[in-house]
Amino acid sequence: MRAIIVNPFLVATINVFKHTFRLEARPGTPHLVDAFGHHRWEVSGVISFLGTHTGVVVIRLPALLATKLLDRSGIELDRDDPKARERMVNELVGELTNVIAGNATGPLSQDGIDLDISPPIVVQGKNHRIHWPNHAPIIGMPFTTDIGPFAVDVSMKGISVI
Numbered sequence: 001m002r003a004i005i006v007n008p009f010l011v012a013t014i015n016v017f018k019h020t021f022r023l024e025a026r027p028g029t030p031h032l033v034d035a036f037g038h039h040r041w042e043v044s045g046v047i048s049f050l051g052t053h054t055g056v057v058v059i060r061l062p063a064l065l066a067t068k069l070l071d072r073s074g075i076e077l078d079r080d081d082p083k084a085r086e087r088m089v090n091e092l093v094g095e096l097t098n099v100i101a102g103n104a105t106g107p108l109s110q111d112g113i114d115l116d117i118s119p120p121i122v123v124q125g126k127n128h129r130i131h132w133p134n135h136a137p138i139i140g141m142p143f144t145t146d147i148g149p150f151a152v153d154v155s156m157k158g159i160s161v162i
Contacts, residue, residue, distance in 0.1 A: 004111050005139060005156055006030050009057065012103035013143060013152050016096065021072045025150075028142035033153050035132040041151065042066075043089065044123045044130060045097030051115040055156030057104070058130055059097045065148035066093055072147075086124075094120035100152065113156075133157065 010027050017025035041060035049055045061069075066089045075088060097120045105115045123130065132138055138155040 004108075004113075005154060006141060008104035008107040009100065009152050009154055010141060011107070012100045013141070016099050016103065017143075017145065020096075020099075021069055023072070023145045023147065025143045025145055028144065030139055030141050033138040033140035035130075035134070035138055038127065042124060042126055042128075043093050044128065045093040045120050046123065046130060047097050047101045047120050048118040049101075049115045049156065050118070051113070053113055053115065053156050054133070055136060055154065056130075056133060057097065057101050058153045059093065059100060059150065060153065061093070061150035062148055063089075063124070065145075065150055068147045069096070090122040090124070094122045097122075 014025050014027070017023045039060065040062065042063040043061050043066045045059040047057050049057070067085075070085070070089055070092050073092060075092070098117070101117045101120075105117065108115060132155055136155045136157040138153050141152045141154070143150050143152065
């Protein structure tokens with residue numbers, strides 16, 4: 001895997017989890033992801049990239065972890081309103097995706113990869129599908145925390161994985 005792609009996302013993810021949620025996000029081994037393969041994730045935050053390269057970054061996590069992150073965020077919620085809680089989980093995952101993508105673009109721009117990022121969208125549900133661009137491989141970066149696993153997946157046209 002090209003460190004030029006992986007490292008900015010690894011560092012951004014580790015820092016966001018440390019500073020926002022007081023959690024250590026321990027990275028696993030990056031690997032290629034099958035765009036059509038099955039996955040265990042129930043919530044995904046998606047951001048598209050435009051600029052000198054195009055692509056997508058997706059934060060994928062179980063619903064239970066998303067809920068635990070919401071609890072750790074300190075956001076006050078009406079515990080008796082499940083719709084409000086679901087809306088806040090969506091907003092949290094969208095913002096988490098936005099911050100990680102935004103923090104990764106700085107180091108990437110230093111390597112000549114200037115990117116603009118789209119607003120995030122959040123997809124929920126078991127076995128949901130992400131419509132990955134078919135122009136580049138998908139690099140999966142698994143993480144574990146003391147409260148659950150998650151993944152950051154990146155696909156970027158114009159950068160080889162080797």
